[in-house]
Amino acid sequence: MAVISFLEEHRTWVLTGESCTYALRLDEDDVPTHVHWGPPLPEADVVELMESTLPWWDGFNDPNEGLGELAADGGTRYWTPALQVRFADGTRALEWRYADHDVTDGHLRLFFEDRHYPLRITLHYRLRGAVLERWTELGADTDVEVVRADSATWALPVFEDYRLSHVTGRWAAETQLHRSPVPHGETVFGSRRGITSHHANPWVMVDDGTATEGHGEVYGIALAWSGSWRLTTTRSSTGRLTVSGGFGQDGVVHRVGPGRPLTTPVAAGLYTDGGFGAASRAWHAYVLAHVLPHPDELRPVLYNSWEATGFDVTEAGQRALAERAAALGVELFVMDDGWFGARTGDHAGLGDWQVNRERFPDGLKPLVDAVHGLGMRFGIWVEPEMVNPDSDLHRAHPDWVLHHPHRRRSELRRQLVLNFARPDVAAWAHEWLDRLVGSQGIDFLKWDMNRPFSEAGWPGERDQDRLWVEHTRAVYALLDRLRADHPGLRIEACAGGGGRIDLGVLTRTDQVWTSDNTDALDRLRIQHGYGQVYPARAMSAWVTDNPNFVTARSVPLEFRFHVAMAGVLGLGGDIVHWPEDDLTLARELVALYKDIRPVVQHGALYRLRPPVDDGVTALQYVHGDRVVVFAYRQAAHFNAPERPLRLAGLDPAHRYLDPDSGVTHSGAVLLARGLPPGLPTGDFASRVVRLERVKI
Structure with a gap:
C-alpha cells in the first residue's frame, strides 16, 4: 500500500511504495528539489539526507545542481x-x-x-x-x-x-x-x-x-x-x-x-x-x-492473412484460409489489407473505407458469419491515419493531410498522413470505424500506421505546432471511444511492425505487433529487447512460411513455433498449401501453446541465457505451481557439450514434475545445478519443457 507523508517542519514529502522510497522538498526559494529515490527509508533517515546537502557553490560548480524535480x-x-x-x-x-x-x-x-x-x-x-x-x-x-x-x-x-x-x-x-x-x-x-x-x-x-x-x-x-x-x-x-x-x-x-x-x-x-x-x-x-485494459484475459491464438494473400484478397480465398485455420485450433481470424476501395496494391484506395464489392459482392457479413460459424472471432486490418493521394478521400479533402504551403507533399509508401488534430478528420474516422465494427460484427482491429510525419503543417491554424501532440491525443481518444462503444472489441497496435510500442498505446490496446520481421532467429533478439520493459501478454508473434519474406532464411517449423509461443502466438503463413506433416505438427503445437498460455501470458519472466551470441539461449516463465522453459540452439559449433540451465523463481523445498517424461526434479537442484536442455542435435534446435510443482 502506498504511503505519502508530509513533513511540514522540513517542507518535505515522502512517498513509500512496494519496494522503494521517493522524497522531495521545497528549498528556500520554493523550488521543488529532489532528496531520495531508492531503497525504503524511514522518515528520520530522509531528514538526515537533507541535512547532508551542502548549500554552497563557488560560482562555477554548484554541488546541488541538477536536483530540481x-x-x-x-x-x-x-x-x-x-x-x-x-x-x-x-x-x-x-x-x-x-x-x-x-x-x-x-x-x-x-x-x-x-x-x-x-x-x-x-x-x-x-x-x-x-x-x-x-x-x-x-x-x-x-x-x-x-x-x-x-x-x-x-x-x-x-x-x-x-x-x-x-x-x-x-x-x-x-x-x-x-x-x-x-x-x-x-x-x-x-x-x-x-x-x-x-x-x-x-x-x-x-x-x-x-x-x-x-x-x-x-x-x-x-x-x-x-x-x-x-x-x-x-x-x-x-x-x-x-x-x-x-x-x-x-x-x-x-x-x-x-x-x-x-x-x-x-x-x-x-x-x-x-x-x-x-x-x-x-x-x-x-x-x-x-x-493494459483487459489484463486478466488470455490473448487468443490468431491467424493473419497478409503473408498468404498480400493484396490479392477474395471472399473465397479468405474462407479457405479460415477453414484451415479453425482446423489448426486458431481462435481469431484476421483479414489484412486489400478488402476495401480500390486497394489492389499500395498505390490507391487507402482512405476509402468501403467494402470492395468486386471482391465481396454481398459485403463482409457473409465472411464474418462464416468465421464466427467456425468458432473463431473475426478481426480486420485498418490504417485510419493514412491516405493514398489516389483515393476519393484525398480528392475530396486534400487539405486534410499534413502539409505546408509551397512545399511538396512527401509520399512514403505512396501515402500521406491525415491530420487527426483536426476535429473534422477525427469525426470522420470515428464515423466509419464505429459503423464498420458495429454493423459487421468485428471483434478485433489491427490498427496500422505505416509512415512517420513529414511537412507537419496545418495551414490556416494559428497554433500549428499543437498538431504534434493533438494528433496522438486524438488517436488515443478515438481508441478510447471505440472501446467504450464496443466493449467486446479488442485492438492490436501496429506501425509498420514495432513503430508504436510504448506505455501510452498499451493503455488502450490489447497487444502490439512487435516487428514485421517474423524470422524466428531474428525474433529471439527483438523479443529479448522488447521484454526488458513490456510483457509477453502483449507481444504478438507469428509463425510464417519458409523462406522468410524479410530475411530469406529457412528455419524448421518447430523452432518457428517455439519462438512465437514465448508471446501471443499467431500464424501468418499460407496454410492452405502447407503439407500434411506441417499441419499435423502445427495442430499439436497450437494445442501445447493453449496449455502453457496462462503461464506465458501471466507468468513471471526469467531470462536464463540471453541471445547475446549464436549458441543456446533460454527463458523461463513461472505462474503459480507451473513453470515453462523455452530453450533454443541457434547454431552449433565444435560439438560443444550441452550446459544445464539453472532455473529461477522456484521453491527449493518442493519437487517439480515434468509431465511429458514423468520425471520429477528437486527444486533446490534445479536452482543450484540446473536442468539439462535436452535439445535435439544441429542448428535451430528447440524445446519446450513444462514443469509442475508437486504438492507435498
Missing part, C-alpha cells in the same frame, strides 16, 4: 531544462512560488505559481505498486509559449560510474538491446517522427555498471507516449546523473493560455535492487495491473 530554465540554473517558458514580454526565466498540496488515494499534487506571471504548474506523483508515475500540468491566464515541457526530471544517486540500457533498431530490426557507460554531458534519445518509432523506444535503465540479471540496483524510466518524444541523460563532472523526458522535440512550441492547459504524458520510474530481471518483472507486473 522539474529542472526549470532561468536564473543560475544551467542543468538540462525540463521546463522552458517564454512570457508575452519576452521573459524566459521561471521563478517558483509554492501554493499548496493535496494527497488523494496515493496521488500527490503539488501546486505552484510563477512569482510574477500568471502561470500555474502542478506536479503529479502517483504510486502504483513498484512504479512511481509523474507528470506535469501547466495553465495560464494569458498566452505563454512553452518551449519545452518534460514530464519529470529524475535524479539518481551519485555512483562511482553509470551504465545505460536502452534499445535501438530500424524497420524489421526493432528493440535491439544495448548496454554502455553513460557519457558525460547530455545524451538524447528520441523520435522526431510523430510516432514512437522503430529506431528507439521511450525507456532507459541505469545501473552502476555492476548489475546482472539477478543482482544489483537498477533504475528505470519509461514514457507513456506514442508521438514524438525525448529522454535526455545529463552527467556532470561532479558525478550527478539525471534523466529528463517527455513529449515534443526541438523547434516545436506549445502555447498555453485561457482554456488551453497543457498536460504532459506520464513518466514512470522504477527502482529495484534485484538486477535487470527483477526490473523487467516489476515493469511487467505494472503493465498488467495498471496499464
Whole structure:
C-alpha cells in the first residue's frame, strides 16, 4: 500500500511504495528539489539526507545542481531544462512560488505559481505498486509559449560510474538491446517522427555498471507516449546523473493560455535492487495491473492473412484460409489489407473505407458469419491515419493531410498522413470505424500506421505546432471511444511492425505487433529487447512460411513455433498449401501453446541465457505451481557439450514434475545445478519443457 507523508517542519514529502522510497522538498526559494529515490527509508533517515546537502557553490560548480524535480530554465540554473517558458514580454526565466498540496488515494499534487506571471504548474506523483508515475500540468491566464515541457526530471544517486540500457533498431530490426557507460554531458534519445518509432523506444535503465540479471540496483524510466518524444541523460563532472523526458522535440512550441492547459504524458520510474530481471518483472507486473485494459484475459491464438494473400484478397480465398485455420485450433481470424476501395496494391484506395464489392459482392457479413460459424472471432486490418493521394478521400479533402504551403507533399509508401488534430478528420474516422465494427460484427482491429510525419503543417491554424501532440491525443481518444462503444472489441497496435510500442498505446490496446520481421532467429533478439520493459501478454508473434519474406532464411517449423509461443502466438503463413506433416505438427503445437498460455501470458519472466551470441539461449516463465522453459540452439559449433540451465523463481523445498517424461526434479537442484536442455542435435534446435510443482 502506498504511503505519502508530509513533513511540514522540513517542507518535505515522502512517498513509500512496494519496494522503494521517493522524497522531495521545497528549498528556500520554493523550488521543488529532489532528496531520495531508492531503497525504503524511514522518515528520520530522509531528514538526515537533507541535512547532508551542502548549500554552497563557488560560482562555477554548484554541488546541488541538477536536483530540481522539474529542472526549470532561468536564473543560475544551467542543468538540462525540463521546463522552458517564454512570457508575452519576452521573459524566459521561471521563478517558483509554492501554493499548496493535496494527497488523494496515493496521488500527490503539488501546486505552484510563477512569482510574477500568471502561470500555474502542478506536479503529479502517483504510486502504483513498484512504479512511481509523474507528470506535469501547466495553465495560464494569458498566452505563454512553452518551449519545452518534460514530464519529470529524475535524479539518481551519485555512483562511482553509470551504465545505460536502452534499445535501438530500424524497420524489421526493432528493440535491439544495448548496454554502455553513460557519457558525460547530455545524451538524447528520441523520435522526431510523430510516432514512437522503430529506431528507439521511450525507456532507459541505469545501473552502476555492476548489475546482472539477478543482482544489483537498477533504475528505470519509461514514457507513456506514442508521438514524438525525448529522454535526455545529463552527467556532470561532479558525478550527478539525471534523466529528463517527455513529449515534443526541438523547434516545436506549445502555447498555453485561457482554456488551453497543457498536460504532459506520464513518466514512470522504477527502482529495484534485484538486477535487470527483477526490473523487467516489476515493469511487467505494472503493465498488467495498471496499464493494459483487459489484463486478466488470455490473448487468443490468431491467424493473419497478409503473408498468404498480400493484396490479392477474395471472399473465397479468405474462407479457405479460415477453414484451415479453425482446423489448426486458431481462435481469431484476421483479414489484412486489400478488402476495401480500390486497394489492389499500395498505390490507391487507402482512405476509402468501403467494402470492395468486386471482391465481396454481398459485403463482409457473409465472411464474418462464416468465421464466427467456425468458432473463431473475426478481426480486420485498418490504417485510419493514412491516405493514398489516389483515393476519393484525398480528392475530396486534400487539405486534410499534413502539409505546408509551397512545399511538396512527401509520399512514403505512396501515402500521406491525415491530420487527426483536426476535429473534422477525427469525426470522420470515428464515423466509419464505429459503423464498420458495429454493423459487421468485428471483434478485433489491427490498427496500422505505416509512415512517420513529414511537412507537419496545418495551414490556416494559428497554433500549428499543437498538431504534434493533438494528433496522438486524438488517436488515443478515438481508441478510447471505440472501446467504450464496443466493449467486446479488442485492438492490436501496429506501425509498420514495432513503430508504436510504448506505455501510452498499451493503455488502450490489447497487444502490439512487435516487428514485421517474423524470422524466428531474428525474433529471439527483438523479443529479448522488447521484454526488458513490456510483457509477453502483449507481444504478438507469428509463425510464417519458409523462406522468410524479410530475411530469406529457412528455419524448421518447430523452432518457428517455439519462438512465437514465448508471446501471443499467431500464424501468418499460407496454410492452405502447407503439407500434411506441417499441419499435423502445427495442430499439436497450437494445442501445447493453449496449455502453457496462462503461464506465458501471466507468468513471471526469467531470462536464463540471453541471445547475446549464436549458441543456446533460454527463458523461463513461472505462474503459480507451473513453470515453462523455452530453450533454443541457434547454431552449433565444435560439438560443444550441452550446459544445464539453472532455473529461477522456484521453491527449493518442493519437487517439480515434468509431465511429458514423468520425471520429477528437486527444486533446490534445479536452482543450484540446473536442468539439462535436452535439445535435439544441429542448428535451430528447440524445446519446450513444462514443469509442475508437486504438492507435498
